[in-house]
Amino acid sequence: MTSRDDPGKHHQHRVFSASRAAHLDTWFRRVLYRPDHLAERYVGPGDRVLDFGCGPGFFTREFAKRVGDTGRVYAVDLQEEMLKIAKGKLESENLLSRVTTHQCRQDSIGLPSELNGTFDVAFAIFVVHEVPDPEKLFHEIAALLKPGGTFFFSEPPIIVPGREFEDKVRLAGESGFRPVDRSWFFVNRAATFKKEQVPG
Ligand SMILES: C[S@@+](CC[C@H](N)C(=O)[O-])C[C@H]1O[C@@H](n2cnc3c(N)ncnc32)[C@H](O)[C@@H]1O
Numbered sequence: 001m002t003s004r005d006d007p008g009k010h011h012q013h014r015v016f017s018a019s020r021a022a023h024l025d026t027w028f029r030r031v032l033y034r035p036d037h038l039a040e041r042y043v044g045p046g047d048r049v050l051d052f053g054c055g056p057g058f059f060t061r062e063f064a065k066r067v068g069d070t071g072r073v074y075a076v077d078l079q080e081e082m083l084k085i086a087k088g089k090l091e092s093e094n095l096l097s098r099v100t101t102h103q104c105r106q107d108s109i110g111l112p113s114e115l116n117g118t119f120d121v122a123f124a125i126f127v128v129h130e131v132p133d134p135e136k137l138f139h140e141i142a143a144l145l146k147p148g149g150t151f152f153f154s155e156p157p158i159i160v161p162g163r164e165f166e167d168k169v170r171l172a173g174e175s176g177f178r179p180v181d182r183s184w185f186f187v188n189r190a191a192t193f194k195k196e197q198v199p200g
Contacts, residue, residue: 015106018082021056025057032186039062043063043071045067046067049072049073049122050119050141050144050145051073052123053077054082057085057086073098074100075099077104106131107136117145122150124141124153126154126155126188134171138171138172138177152192154189155189176195177196180192
């Protein structure tokens with residue numbers, strides 16, 4: 001069976017090491033990816049936001065600014081060290097009170113089930129290719145979102161070839177999401193979805 005037949009089973013890429021976290025939070029990345037624009041586009045004041053695979057919080061901080069005091073960001077990562085770095089940066093910008101950090105397992109987000117159906121928007125930026133079971137991940141994200149909630153994911157083109165990205169988009173479409181937009185997130189592949197009213 002090829003990966004095309006079974007899109008959940010692409011070979012897994014290595015987890016981005018926390019020892020290289022500084023590479024994810026640079027002036028160059030800020031200019032290139034404009035995390036402030038991304039937050040403005042998808043996040044509103046008062047929203048509940050999931051930043052899955054948040055790393056050192058490069059995007060998380062902009063989401064936290066945007067949700068304001070009435071919103072909340074859940075920053076989820078596999079690596080404790082990444083969350084520690086993210087917390088330090090959020091604290092130094094007085095944003096930590098708006099953010100819940102959560103260390104997940106490699107095969108499950110593991111947020112409390114009471115949070116299901118309560119998120120307005122979810123992001124998975126440059127992380128899906130590091131996850132062993134993307135289908136399970138998409139189902140978990142769909143469960144966390146409100147009906148009609150937004151899911152944005154982006155993958156780097158060199159690490160994730162076009163065909164693999166197409167398979168992931170199709171997989172998300174079979175996991176409770178309706179694709180609403182395909183774009184380039186600057187130089188990276190990106191897709192935006194809405195959670196279906198009745199989850200798949
Ligand atoms: C390339 S970094 C991207 C970080 C951040 N989204 C950014 O773009 O600045 C990928 C992150 O995903 C996390 N990660 C990898 N596999 C994961 C998993 N199964 N569950 C949650 N996080 C995971 C890594 O620990 C790392 O922090």
